[in-house]
Amino acid sequence: MSRDKQGRFAKGASGNPNGRPAKSDELRRLLEGDASKVAEKVLEAAAAGDMGAARLVLERCVPTQRPVYPAVIFELDPDAPLADQAKQVLVAVSRGELPPDQGRALLDGIASLTRVVELDEIARRLAELEERSHEAPA
Numbered sequence: 001m002s003r004d005k006q007g008r009f010a011k012g013a014s015g016n017p018n019g020r021p022a023k024s025d026e027l028r029r030l031l032e033g034d035a036s037k038v039a040e041k042v043l044e045a046a047a048a049g050d051m052g053a054a055r056l057v058l059e060r061c062v063p064t065q066r067p068v069y070p071a072v073i074f075e076l077d078p079d080a081p082l083a084d085q086a087k088q089v090l091v092a093v094s095r096g097e098l099p100p101d102q103g104r105a106l107l108d109g110i111a112s113l114t115r116v117v118e119l120d121e122i123a124r125r126l127a128e129l130e131e132r133s134h135e136a137p138a
Contacts, residue, residue: 067101074098082117086110 045053
């Protein structure tokens with residue numbers, strides 16, 4: 001296993017050159033035939049009060065709940081500079097108009113938008129420089 005200077009695996013070098021252990025494949029084959037029997041036993045154990053089995057059943061069968069936020073109205077000037085918009089979000093959070101987790105999500109969105117705007121500006125400036133260099137006499 002060769003690694004680069006930062007300790008990462010070199011490109012094309014596997015961190016697991018021997019592959020998955022054969023025992024795990026063997027266990028999978030054994031379970032394939034008896035999967036329904038195993039599931040039945042786990043369900044029985046969960047019904048009998050085995051909390052480990054109950055957790056396993058719930059983790060596998062019940063999807064995790066994602067938070068759903070109601071719409072919140074607060075002052076945000078979409079034409080203001082992005083830094084001012086971020087300040088508006090912080091003010092709304094500090095006044096209790098906006099929950100902190102939603103404020104953070106909005107700030108993250110503003111930060112992402114800032115990066116996109118910066119990249120657009122860089123691309124525009126680069127195009128201008130390239131155009132000028134082609135126009136300049138050699």
